[in-house]
Amino acid sequence: MRGVPPTVLRALVCGALLVLPSCGWGAPSAGQGERLPGAPLGVTAAAGSATSVHVMWNLAEEDPPVTHYEVYRGNTKVAEVPGAEHMVDVTRLKPSTGYVFTVRARNSAGASGPPSKRVRATTPAAVTADRTPPTRPGSPRGKAVGSRAAQLSWTRSTDKGGVASYDVYQGGSKIHSVGGAQTATVVTGLRPGTAYAFTVRARDTSDNTSPPSETVRLTTAPGSDDGRGTAPTAFRATTHRADGAYYIDLSWVAPPVDGVISEYQIHLDGRAATSLVWGGNPPHGTATYSFYVGRTADETHRVRIRAKLPDGTWGGFSAQRSVTTGG
Structure with a gap:
């Protein structure tokens, strides 16, 4: 990220939000240059019945690529799915019971990354001798x-x-x-x-x-499009000055997709400038972010943002906004 003061970057990285330059930071390595996959992001768990829980996570872009995801209930591996899939039903559970799940990625080199954050789900009570299915939607x-x-x-x-x-x-x-x-x-x-x-x-x-x-x-529509249905909405951009420097302040609402949006990419003046990755829980409702753009007044910048969807693809760009420093 251009000209980010070291103290600002350090504070952001130590918190729940990671700010990555557009060139990216390498994944952690495991000796002799072996690269480990990152911990899966956007993990959620929700009861599907009294005896099952539906676990979801966001697909990751890794090098080497992820070939499998391992799902754990506590310390026990209960499912393994191909790297192109990002959800699974964990079955044979007990009614009225709380469970903790984590997900780990394994790459084509056979290396497993660290576990995701722990997510919890509680199965509901079963209805005694219920063999009647619900009505059709x-x-x-x-x-x-x-x-x-x-x-x-x-x-x-x-x-x-x-x-x-x-x-x-x-x-x-x-x-x-x-x-x-x-x-x-x-x-x-x-x-x-x-x-x-x-x-x-x-x-x-x-x-x-x-x-x-x-x-x-x-x-679906032929060819590529602007992905407007998967774009962040209510996108706003303003500027402020602090300690002789100018910052662009952004706010937006996540696109309406199921799952967790944990990564965004900001484009500044037509180029990818910064990636934002929430390591914890992304904000509900309106999200905000402020970033440094220099010390020169009366500079006009164009800015827009897009989200990485849970299936690992990039959604559409938000509307583009123009802001002028010192204006």
């Missing part, structure tokens, strides 16, 4: 959001014991799960100019699954 709707994402929504299912989660299917494959209180989601990582068929199933606390909803069919 109603009125499913969907629309393509540019070339790489789709918005889906549906109306609630009913169940005597309560709906614990909704599972989203692409064709015959389950690709996502959301909590029982949620009736919409954004599916990312799609291919341009491609036809998709989605259905939704409700799941209750006893793991009974509803019939599938009606099929939502849509086709």
